[in-house]
Amino acid sequence: MSRRPEVPAGAGLPAADTGPARERLALAQAALLSALVAGTPAPEGFDRARLRVQSRALAAKRASVVAKVAPELPEILGDAYRPAFLDYAHHRPMPGGYRQDALDFAAFLLAQDRPVDPAARQRLTRWWRDRAGPRPPSGHPASRLVRAAGGRARTLRRALRRR
Secondary structure (H helix, E strand, C coil): CCCCCCCCCCCCCCCCCCHHHHHHHHHHHHHHHHHHHCCCCCCCCCCHHHHHHHHHHHHHHHHHHHHHHCCHHHHHHHHHHHHHHHHHHCCCCCCCCHHHHHHHHHHHHHHCCCCCCHHHHHHHHHHHHHHHCCCCCCCCHHHHHHHHHHHHHHHHHHHHHHC
């Protein structure tokens, strides 16, 4: 028994212009997302209180993930980590992933001369400098691997020159 292929509804009819509807939908979605992650006003038709609750929950989740990606930050900042991160995240959508978010958060704090404790600020500055540059941190296993490989490469070059 052979089955006839199903014909989609509306097949053979001219396509309606959905461009304006898609554009309105895209704008509404962008407004909702902005209200959830960037602190902009709630779009018309949405419950502002519920959006605030959801926005706080998303920021708290973001703080938790950043703390896992960069565990040194809560260690350096102590109990001030979460409130400081929530303050940072309130009007700043995540730029490019959690690692970048951690770097941007540290830069945000340092630009405000925070933390107030000079030792903590120095540790945070060192942490940020180690990670913001093009090279891995000085104590990172990748750094040691690169140095070891460079040393072996120099040894090989010297051996080849002697031949």
